Amino acid sequence: MKHIALLSGETSNLSIENLAICTTYILSSNIQLLVASATLTKAVLSDITCLLHIQANKLVVICCSSDQPNIKIEVRKIRYALSSYADLVFLIPAGFKVSDPPPQKFLIFFNNIPESINAACSLHRCLPSELRVKIKWFNADMLMTYKEVELENLVSGETWGLCTTASFGMGMDIADIFLVIQWRATCKIAALWQWFCRAVQNQELTGMALLLAEKQYFDYEQEAKAARKMR
Structure with missing residues (x-):
């Protein structure tokens, strides 16, 4: 019997309605x-x-667990100006040299393409010029051939990390991405969990998923702001 496969993710209501x-x-x-x-x-x-x-009598729902106990989850407050991307420089040790061992593979997810490019350029300034090609941006504007090559480069270790968007999604399972970062609290929890699950597909490894969120989303910041207004 004929069938149609639909992939549901960050799909807009409009596209679903058209379908x-x-x-x-x-x-x-x-x-x-x-x-x-x-x-x-x-x-x-x-x-x-x-x-x-x-119809309910023609619907079959198959659920599989998405639990990944080998991924540690952390939330940090963004402390510096968003445009500086200074909260990401921990990825590259200060004074990094060509002879130093490379950092562990990482992905940084952004809400839009310009942010991903600006962040990559910011990280480039932490590296010697000959190593700046090791960190790249990856988005929907890239040609498919470029994406395929860069995926292979990330697998091999030729590329250390990608500043990406939702375009790095389902099916891109790499065993040893040790760190996945979401830059800013801009996505839905379902999308966030999909990004986090890109980390350490090898269950024998331990990775980290990090949400870098703006200060207004922290309770103590909201309480401090309310206290200042009451003075």
């Missing part, structure tokens, strides 16, 4: 739909089944 029009008015009712996501929440599942007119 719903296709399934309702264009496609045959006997075509099976496969909706796959690394983090298919109950709310998203409810929306999709409603918009795509999937």
Whole structure:
């Protein structure tokens, strides 16, 4: 029987609604739909089944655990100006030399392409000129051939880290990415968990997932701000 595969992630409501029009008015009712996501929440599942007119008696839900106990999760407050990206310089030890061992592989996720490029350029300034090619940006504007080459470079260790967007997503499973960073609290929790799960696909390794968040999202900062207003 014919079927259509749908990948659900950071999909907009508009794109789902457009798809719903296709399934309702264009496609045959006997075509099976496969909706796959690394983090298919109950709310998203409810929306999709409603918009795509999937009947409950014809729906099969298969859930697999996304728990990765080998990934340590940490949240840190961004302390410096956002435009400086100074909170990321810990990735490159001060005074880094060509002869020094490379840092562990890392991914940094950003909400938009300009931020990812600016952050990569900021990290370049921490490296000798001949090593700046080791850290690159990776986004949807790149050609597929470039993405394939850079994925291979990251696997081999030729590239140390990528400043990326949602374009580095499902299916890009690399065993030894030891650190995944989300820059700013700008994404939904489902997307955040997908980014974090890009770390250490080798279950025998231990990695870290780090959220660098703006100060306004911390309770003690909000309490301090409220106290200042009451003075």
